[in-house]
Amino acid sequence: MNILVTGGMGFIGSHTVVELLENNDEVIIIDNLINSKIDVLDKIEKITGKKPAFYQINLCDKDLVEKVFSNHQIDVVIHFAGLKAVGESVEKPLLYYQNNLISTLNLLEVMKNHNCKKLVFSSSATVYGSPKFLPIKEDFPLSTTNPYGSTKLFIEHMLKDLYTSDPEWSIAILRYFNPIGAHPSYLIGENPNGIPNNLMPYIVKVAIKQLDHLNIFGNDYQTKDGTGVRDYIHVVDLAKGHLKAVQKVMTTNKIDCYNLGTGNGYSVLEMVETFEQVNNIEVPYQIVARRSGDIAQCYADPTYAKQELGFECEKTLEDMVKDSYQYIINNK
Ligand code: WQD
Numbered sequence: 081m082n083i084l085v086t087g088g089m090g091f092i093g094s095h096t097v098v099e100l101l102e103n104n105d106e107v108i109i110i111d112n113l114i115n116s117k118i119d120v121l122d123k124i125e126k127i128t129g130k131k132p133a134f135y136q137i138n139l140c141d142k143d144l145v146e147k148v149f150s151n152h153q154i155d156v157v158i159h160f161a162g163l164k165a166v167g168e169s170v171e172k173p174l175l176y177y178q179n180n181l182i183s184t185l186n187l188l189e190v191m192k193n194h195n196c197k198k199l200v201f202s203s204s205a206t207v208y209g210s211p212k213f214l215p216i217k218e219d220f221p222l223s224t225t226n227p228y229g230s231t232k233l234f235i236e237h238m239l240k241d242l243y244t245s246d247p248e249w250s251i252a253i254l255r256y257f258n259p260i261g262a263h264p265s266y267l268i269g270e271n272p273n274g275i276p277n278n279l280m281p282y283i284v285k286v287a288i289k290q291l292d293h294l295n296i297f298g299n300d301y302q303t304k305d306g307t308g309v310r311d312y313i314h315v316v317d318l319a320k321g322h323l324k325a326v327q328k329v330m331t332t333n334k335i336d337c338y339n340l341g342t343g344n345g346y347s348v349l350e351m352v353e354t355f356e357q358v359n360n361i362e363v364p365y366q367i368v369a370r371r372s373g374d375i376a377q378c379y380a381d382p383t384y385a386k387q388e389l390g391f392e393c394e395k396t397l398e399d400m401v402k403d404s405y406q407y408i409i410n411n412k
Contacts, residue, residue: 257341
């Protein structure tokens with residue numbers, strides 16, 4: 081199949097492109113490289129022996145999106161592209177609404193014009209807000225606490241309204257939990273520019289002594305050891321979940337949401353301890369004040385994704401922390 085991957089040069093996008101190419105799908109990437117680097121394309125080719133078509137364009141430029149659909153017969157779209165830093169979204173809400181919503185509206189319009197109505201959308205567990213119960217099921221109440229999360233929730237609403245207007249659409253909304261790790265080749269992985277917002281990239285930078293110590297944001301939560309609990313999922317497992325979602329939208333005409341998580345919750349201290357043991361390295365830390373907007377616990381009930389997509393995680397927490405570290409060691 082011919083699959084368009086927006087944001088296909090990013091962390092999750094590039095891992096998904098690798099799995100699609102190894103599945104013998106034809107892949108076309110649109111990415112404006114705001115959060116990724118052009119050398120990822122060579123890395124993808126090195127891993128798979130194939131070089132996907134690549135367009136360095138901004139989805140906010142509808143004419144350029146139109147050109148891509150005129151150049152290729154696209155069967156399915158996987159839509160990753162979007163700004164995704166929670167803290168930045170609080171400081172720059174208009175940038176986030178403009179970028180994430182306009183780009184998606186353009187994409188959907190052009191898809192409709194070309195009668196391409198099969199979509200896998202990259203959403204986030206952040207749409208569950210602060211869950212009252214755990215583990216989280218797909219029918220739990222939705223709410224958001226920051227503009228980034230609101231763009232994801234607004235797009236989910238847009239997609240549901242689009243499907244109601246035209247049931248020829250087939251849409252899978254994937255709600256990710258906390259993706260970490262790297263491809264076993266260690267050619268692609270997560271290496272954000274500057275000071276990382278997320279836990280694992282920060283731990284890795286402390287481990288390679290680029291940062292002095294980890295600040296643990298609060299140890300007074302109602303959790304097993306007082307620190308925040310999250311559902312970390314290996315990025316390769318997450319990428320494989322997208323292939324399952326592509327199969328789903330190719331064989332059904334519906335819209336549905338799926339949690340892509342392991343169902344296991346690990347605390348910040350457990351992540352630090354596991355990282356240190358597996359990689360045999362120290363990660364100095366200090367306990368500091370809570371980060372505003374953080375919630376105590378968030379982990380998935382993966383039952384529905386397994387039942388509907390046949391999705392199951394294979395990688396262990398040890399794989400996740402080893403691969404996260406080895407990727408940086410191999411790309412210093
Ligand atoms: C995990 C835990 C922190 C950094 C965010 C987005 C979510 C998704 C994934 C895009 C929390 C603690 C972190 C640090 C710490 N992104 N922490 N010190 O906040 O669960 O989710 O990233 O889709 O939308 O909200 O991930 O990695 O930032 O935090 O103590 O330096 O680690 O308090 O408990 P989070 P995270």
